[in-house]
Amino acid sequence: MLRVADRHVLKQIATPLAAAMAIGLLMLLSERMVRLLDTTLGKKNSFAVVFEMLAYLVPHYLGTAIPAALFLGLLFGFSRMSANSETDAFMAAGVGLNRLARPVIVLAALLSLASLFVFGWAQPYTRYAYRAVVDEVRNVEFFYLAEEGVFMQSGSRTFILDTLDRNRNAFDHVFIYETGSNGSSKTVTATRGSLIEVAGQPRPILRLESGHRLDFGEKPLYAKPGTIHPEVTEFAKADTPLGEIDKKLFRPRGDDERELTLPELFAQLDTPPKGTSAPAMRTEIHKRLVNAVSPLILPFLALPFTIGGRRQRRAYRFGAALVLIVAFHEIVEQGSVAAHSGAISPWLAMWLPLGVLSVFAGWRYYSACFTVNPDPLDAAIDRMGEKISAARNRLLGRLGWDVAS
Structure with a gap:
């Protein structure tokens, strides 16, 4: 029974996760492809060069696509199960929400390890390769x-x-x-x-x-x-x-902290390369680790936003969840910029927001899985959603449009 439940949950998550991953990567790469075509148009083998450069950019965008796709997959998958009363059926059979979340927690752990590899090893090598191709294109005859x-x-x-x-x-x-x-x-x-x-x-x-x-x-x-x-x-x-002979070979990898792998960052922390500084090296280490750990929090954060409520109310909960995760990402990005200059500690700039989000996600998850009391945040989101719906209906009514009840 439990293995069947695990497979069913993963199946519900897999489709929206894969779709979000594919669509996200295609959108990000397509936007960059337009700019690359402007750079390489007219050069020899320009299309081959563009696709080579896009291949080097895949790990860069994977770092963003993995947590985003996982979060959307969790929201859509569990929301569909809740809308179809599947979660109620599992709970009636003695399989609680905490047990249903177990396979996606394991999935999040695997994706966290994949993110660690992407941030720690794949991105530095592909970023250097991308810059080498850009240098070659810019110095073309x-x-x-x-x-x-x-x-x-x-x-x-x-x-x-x-x-x-x-x-x-x-x-x-x-x-x-x-x-x-x-x-x-x-x-x-x-x-x-x-x-x-x-x-x-x-x-x-x-x-x-x-x-x-x-x-x-x-x-x-x-x-x-x-x-x-x-x-x-x-x-x-x-x-x-x-051309020039000295243009044949691009500079060695490691000109700045973004081209160094995680082990290299730790090894050169006290003796940073000329193109970077010790605060920048420390910030890069902390930022990569924070980004790699973030997927572990997403199951605990997403599941409470998908349980219960009418379809319209779930839409507002989705919006609140997406605003929350985007705000967290922006806070980490701005914190890394401040820490890069040495103005603030990386622990305060990045780990503190991660800790606050973890506590919030843990509290919400515990309330959804182990208590019967209504969540005050859900009630607040629902009230806000009702006010937004009422305001929208009034506006449409004034414009003379029929508003469905």
């Missing part, structure tokens, strides 16, 4: 930025191409103007050209054909009259490596 008939600028280069064939990495009628640090300048025109990638070489080769090159050793404006001797060169074919 001009050919991947070019558009036909449009003046473009990449670093010190200004260029325009008449026609462009990305499939063959070729273009026709190119004009390139490049300035140097000492005021010098180079102007190159060519009838056609192509970009050649050599296997094993860190830099592609820009090959220009049937062109002219004009070099000024110094800026003409500041040169003395009669001393300007530009160098003019005609060429049938010219090969030039693009």
